[in-house]
Amino acid sequence: MSSERLFRWPSLLAVAALFLVWRVLTIGTAGITLHVDEAQYWGWAQHLSWGYFSKPPGIAALIAASTALFGDGVLGSKALAMLCYPLSALLAYGLVRDARDARAAWWCALAVLSLPIFAWLGLAVTTDALLVLAWSAMLRLYVDALRDDRLWRWLLLGLVCGAGLLSKYTMLAGLLSALLHLLLCERQRLARPGPWLAAGLALLCLAPNLWWNIQHDFPTLRHTAKITVERDGGGPLALLEFVASQWGCFGPLLGAAFFAALPSARQRTPAGDFARLLLCFALPLWLLASAQAYAGKANANWAAPAFVPASILAVLWLRDSGRQRWLWAAIVLNIAISAIVYHGSAVLRAFGANPPTPYAQVIGWDRLAQQLEPWLDAYPQAIPVAGNRTLIAHLQYELRDRQLSVARWNPDGSVRDHYELTQSLTLPPGAPLLYLSSTALPADIASRFARHEHLASLATGSRGPGTTRRLEIYLLDDFQKP
Numbered sequence: 001m002s003s004e005r006l007f008r009w010p011s012l013l014a015v016a017a018l019f020l021v022w023r024v025l026t027i028g029t030a031g032i033t034l035h036v037d038e039a040q041y042w043g044w045a046q047h048l049s050w051g052y053f054s055k056p057p058g059i060a061a062l063i064a065a066s067t068a069l070f071g072d073g074v075l076g077s078k079a080l081a082m083l084c085y086p087l088s089a090l091l092a093y094g095l096v097r098d099a100r101d102a103r104a105a106w107w108c109a110l111a112v113l114s115l116p117i118f119a120w121l122g123l124a125v126t127t128d129a130l131l132v133l134a135w136s137a138m139l140r141l142y143v144d145a146l147r148d149d150r151l152w153r154w155l156l157l158g159l160v161c162g163a164g165l166l167s168k169y170t171m172l173a174g175l176l177s178a179l180l181h182l183l184l185c186e187r188q189r190l191a192r193p194g195p196w197l198a199a200g201l202a203l204l205c206l207a208p209n210l211w212w213n214i215q216h217d218f219p220t221l222r223h224t225a226k227i228t229v230e231r232d233g234g235g236p237l238a239l240l241e242f243v244a245s246q247w248g249c250f251g252p253l254l255g256a257a258f259f260a261a262l263p264s265a266r267q268r269t270p271a272g273d274f275a276r277l278l279l280c281f282a283l284p285l286w287l288l289a290s291a292q293a294y295a296g297k298a299n300a301n302w303a304a305p306a307f308v309p310a311s312i313l314a315v316l317w318l319r320d321s322g323r324q325r326w327l328w329a330a331i332v333l334n335i336a337i338s339a340i341v342y343h344g345s346a347v348l349r350a351f352g353a354n355p356p357t358p359y360a361q362v363i364g365w366d367r368l369a370q371q372l373e374p375w376l377d378a379y380p381q382a383i384p385v386a387g388n389r390t391l392i393a394h395l396q397y398e399l400r401d402r403q404l405s406v407a408r409w410n411p412d413g414s415v416r417d418h419y420e421l422t423q424s425l426t427l428p429p430g431a432p433l434l435y436l437s438s439t440a441l442p443a444d445i446a447s448r449f450a451r452h453e454h455l456a457s458l459a460t461g462s463r464g465p466g467t468t469r470r471l472e473i474y475l476l477d478d479f480q481k482p
Contacts, residue, residue: 134164162205
């Protein structure tokens with residue numbers, strides 16, 4: 001096989017498959033269940049709608065399709081989301097192959113596949129999966145539309161952006177990125193119908209979700225606005241922590257290469273033109289997330305789509321500057337970081353240590369639910385009730401075979417999460433309640449019932465710090481109005 005044949009689609013598909021198999025095996029051997037957000041999204045997928053409390057409907061549709069194909073288990077729920085990241089790498093390959101050459105494209109795709117942030121997100125089913133895929137597809141289709149300006153390409157671009165908006169409103173930053181590039185580099189295009197039709201079609205795709213929000217008093221928009229302007233710390237230290245987290249998500253060497261590549265966007269050459277394009281689809285999102293971090297709060301994954309164009313820019317700079325060995329080192333280091341995160345705690349436990357595990361939040365929920373089942377059978381007339389979404393999401397997923405529905409204790413009728421919107425228990429009926437809690441029964445709840453009895457304290461064994469799950473079960477009867 002010639003060296004050029006090595007850098008074609010088949011070899012890249014094989015490498016992408018290896019990364020995917022690695023993640024599947026990691027999930028299978030770690031003994032993890034779904035995260036609370038994943039379990040909640042799974043619940044959404046059982047009742048498809050144009051909107052939900054905290055997110056548009058894309059994640060629910062993705063899980064519904066995934067479970068229809070692969071079943072409701074942990075891997076079945078995650079399968080299609082896990083595929084989004086290898087597909088994003090393949091889109092990066094196609095983009096760079098057309099702009100440069102197959103060899104450069106192959107290295108760019110490998111860099112995307114091995115990014116630490118995608119190694120971690122690639123284990124989960126989150127809204128970032130569809131968003132990153134839609135962002136990558138948007139970038140590829142945008143370049144294609146610029147190349148030949150056919151109307152159907154702009155319309156396809158609009159549909160992809162619309163799909164991204166239905167996954168996460170962050171996709172609006174992608175539309176702004178395209179507008180920024182048009183203003184800076186392709187201003188004459190703004191006099192043509194293509195870009196405006198694409199933007200209009202994207203917003204039209206979001207219309208059903210907006211109508212759902214209108215019907216339900218704007219819960220998703222309120223939630224998004226709340227976390228966007230949330231004041232929880234902030235300041236220079238919070239900004240520094242966010243920047244450090246982004247460097248870690250990038251990988252130390254690849255992150256350094258990205259910063260070193262920034263001046264290349266000033267060149268008046270085809271390579272400089274491509275660098276400016278990539279920066280237009282990376283920097284604005286990072287700047288927005290950084291502003292949120294400074295103002296109050298920003299999670300490390302909020303700028304996840306920016307890593308695709310940024311990785312391409314970093315790899316091309318390393319290759320163009322003759323630093324192929326640094327490129328090798330950057331990718332190997334990123335793979336090593338992923339391996340340490342995936343398996344480091346398990347290796348240390350094999351040598352007798354008891355380190356914290358990165359999977360602490362997703363261990364033990366299946367075993368806790370199994371312990372609860374006999375109590376549900378012993379009190380079939382009692383209505384299961386819980387006071388927080390974590391318990392409700394996990395228990396409804398783990399006991400999905402019995403189609404368990406847990407009501408959300410909510411006497412004041414407020415709407416602060418999905419379950420208060422859809423499963424709120426504001427006034428207990430005549431039937432007794434089986435109150436489930438990770439702590440003792442709150443006094444304000446006990447005082448509302450003439451009779452309350454502590455039935456059991458359940459707990460799972462520990463598999464490292466923070467992995468023990470606990471559940472208190474109370475029988476409440478004869479509700480007394482406050």
